[in-house]
Amino acid sequence: MLRIENLTKKYGNIKAVDNLSFQVKEGEIFGLVGPNGAGKTTTFKMIATLLKPTSGRIYIDDIEVSNNLKEVRTKIGYMPDFFGVYDNLKVEEYLEFYGDIGGVSKKEIKDIIEDLLHLVNLTHKKGEYVDSLSRGMKQRLCLARSLIHNPKLLILDEPASGLDPRARIQMKEILRELKSMGKTIIISSHILPELSELCTSIGIMEKGKLVISGPVDKIMRKINKTNIIRIRVLDLKKKAIKLLKEEPNIDSVYENDRFIEISFNGEEDQMVQLIKKLINNGIPVVSFNPVDGNLEEIFMKVTKGDEE
Amino acid sequence: MINPVLKKEIKTRMRTWKTPAMISIYVLLLSVLVVFVFLEAYNLLSPYSMGIRPSDIKGLYYVLTVFQMILIVFIVPATTSSSISGERERRTFDLLICSRLSSFSIVFGKLTASLAQILLLLIVSLPILSILYLFGGVSPGNILILFSFYIINAFYFGSIGLFTSAYFRKTTTSTIVSYLITLFLTAGTFVLFVFSMELLRNTGNNDITFFQRFLLYLNPLSGLSSILTEQVGEIFIPSQWLKKDTWDTLVPLYINLGLDIVISSILLFLVSIKINPMGSFKRKSKAK
């Protein structure tokens, strides 16, 4: 459905998105999580044909985006993180307008608007002016708008941000309903738990890079278990590294002239076993401490859900 | 099918207080002008009234025409110079761009919405102009030609407004620049022309060069002057400034309109390119 290959966007010297690759299959809900400034919006804008990538390719339904704008634009429904509405336009007319520019036929438009307003709980607001709606209602209306031409791929950039808790819950319920309808969705948030129940797969992004991605249960397990451990040895560094690399619970081993760093995803008793093994092999271990770093750090940032 | 942007623009504009206010002021100004000229003509302030003479009607037609031209030229940039920057500022533009609508349709919709407004103003001014018709001296054909000329100029100045609204982020900047351009094209070209005539005279050469005339051809008043010369006789821009003696009266009008259309087309084309974020004219993908 959606395939992204080596996507990069530079603003001057800053790489907002750095060599990003991932895939989303039909019917999947892919959550892109990362702190503010990670590059989520930039990524989504490129997928929504609103920003030209510095390099890399995006395919939607196996169609290359940059050379088939018109075709691609009928396939996507985009909800930006920030958006505005027109003055002097009523809710129904607002949807009619976007239906009109989305190529919806006159015959169908009334029924579609009824259905969508029902979906987002705005049927009773049909005749009101759009700019008189509350923030939460506008957000729901914008979601309805993005669905009006029945797109195959929904791109939702932080749809629940800036909402009060009640409006947030309402938004989530609508998203769950969309999920049950089998829509393919990519959605972003800077709060991981917000997405973990909704999404089928998740990617965690930081500084323009995808740190990890995969099915949601796998990612959650990995995040909860992974520890970065910094080990300092007095001697026999080579041997220590060789031993560490043999360990099944260690994903990666990194060394510099002061210490060795491993990412360890086992339980605590396995950690004890690891220390024992090093000592039994005569490695002079000076220190062995889990550090706040990389994955964990990102995870902390992401889960805290700090709102600016 | 009617352009969706045009449809929406007309709908929302008619709901603001600005549109009826603008129409009222427009009609009011024209009426005041007519009443004033009539008072003059009948000389109501003196007991020796002569009644309306054909020359009064021609004078009135002339005054109304130029006045209407100036109003149009200064109303159009007001509405078009915010058309794209305004959408950017209120964050609705992205949603327009990522729809199926082509850049050209967006530009076309915005421009025609502005033209529709001008058309409305012209229509409400018809009853006033038809008074002149009743008194004789001005034919419906005259008015038709005049209105066509106005519409083309609305298109010209509308393109300028659209251009600045696409190339400047802020509506205030866009509006100021579009008015500066408008002012240059109406008054500036005229002043430059007169200035260059002075320079020329000092060198003892009295032939007006094409370049000098070109300045005037950029000015909508050159076209209008041509039309009025043809319809009611010589008036505000001396013919010898606009054309060689051997040329037909209407030649300056044709050159003026031709320039309007060429410049507008170029500007609209540039706008279409500018608002397309995927820049189809710099599409070359970098080799890895």
Ligand SMILES: Nc1ncnc2c1ncn2[C@@H]1O[C@H](COP(=O)(O)OP(=O)(O)O)[C@@H](O)[C@H]1O
């Ligand atoms: N138009 C822009 N010009 C320059 N830098 C930008 C622009 N848009 C975004 N950035 C930078 O790109 C990075 C990613 O931003 P963004 O995609 O908005 O992150 P997120 O949506 O994850 O919060 C940030 O460092 C931001 O400052």
Ligand SMILES: [Mg+2]
């Ligand atoms: Mg963002």
